[in-house]
Amino acid sequence: MVSVYPRIFFMLLFIQLVLCLVEFKNIKCDSLDSEFDAFEYCLLKSVNRSYKYLSLKVKLYKVPITKVKVNFALLKKFNGYKPFLYNITVDACKTLRNPKSNPIFGYFHDAFKTFSNMNHTCPFDHDLIVDKLNIKHMDNQFSRVLPFSHGEYLYHSEWYAHDIKRAIVEVYFNLY
Numbered sequence: 001m002v003s004v005y006p007r008i009f010f011m012l013l014f015i016q017l018v019l020c021l022v023e024f025k026n027i028k029c030d031s032l033d034s035e036f037d038a039f040e041y042c043l044l045k046s047v048n049r050s051y052k053y054l055s056l057k058v059k060l061y062k063v064p065i066t067k068v069k070v071n072f073a074l075l076k077k078f079n080g081y082k083p084f085l086y087n088i089t090v091d092a093c094k095t096l097r098n099p100k101s102n103p104i105f106g107y108f109h110d111a112f113k114t115f116s117n118m119n120h121t122c123p124f125d126h127d128l129i130v131d132k133l134n135i136k137h138m139d140n141q142f143s144r145v146l147p148f149s150h151g152e153y154l155y156h157s158e159w160y161a162h163d164i165k166r167a168i169v170e171v172y173f174n175l176y
């Protein structure tokens with residue numbers, strides 16, 4: 001008995017440490033309406049082994065935007081990418097006003113808001129930027145908030161403005 005608890009404790013600790021390794025693998029951004037929006041850039045960059053970041057900029061041609069809906073889904077690769085844990089759609093304007101109303105949206109928003117000018121409530125009347133969102137920040141978020149297991153994941157998001165789908169952003173990442 002005496003030896004079991006420490007072992008469980010170290011197992012949990014080990015799981016925590018293992019979950020701390022997140023690596024971005026790829027990013028894809030698609031504008032679905034070139035008269036409404038266009039991606040100026042959408043990239044991953046490896047500065048060195050421990051510093052890899054994600055940046056994107058989308059130009060908006062019809063501002064202000066007062067109505068935004070986002071569908072985001074997490075997929076995990078088993079035999080192809082399969083839905084995993086989340087597939088939700090939120091009224092972003094409403095949720096940005098009251099982030100606590102949707103903890104999952106709050107979680108994803110927390111993950112990038114300090115790296116983005118999407119850090120305020122609607123309307124949006126400027127180009128949108130995510131600047132050097134880095135993996136260290138994601139590590140903390142993931143290991144602290146979600147009990148994910150190892151594997152290859154895809155974060156798929158669809159962006160609607162005034163009820164029309166305008167863009168798709170996909171981020172592929174691995175958890176080791």
Ligand SMILES: *[C@@H]1O[C@H](CO)[C@@H](O)[C@H](O)[C@H]1NC(C)=O
Pocket residue numbers: 047048049050051
């Ligand atoms: C990686 O690059 C970052 C940013 O330039 C730097 O702060 C960090 O010290 C570098 N790490 C290593 C291991 O070279």
Ligand SMILES: *[C@@H]1O[C@H](CO)[C@@H](O)[C@H](O)[C@H]1NC(C)=O
Pocket residue numbers: 073083087156
């Ligand atoms: C999310 O759910 C919707 C509605 O059920 C479905 O149409 C869509 O394909 C799902 N998204 C993903 C990425 O699986």
Ligand SMILES: *[C@@H]1O[C@H](CO)[C@@H](O)[C@H](O)[C@H]1NC(C)=O
Pocket residue numbers: 116117118119120
């Ligand atoms: C939002 O982001 C912009 C650009 O990074 C920054 O200048 C501004 O201070 C931020 N606002 C808040 C409320 O964090």
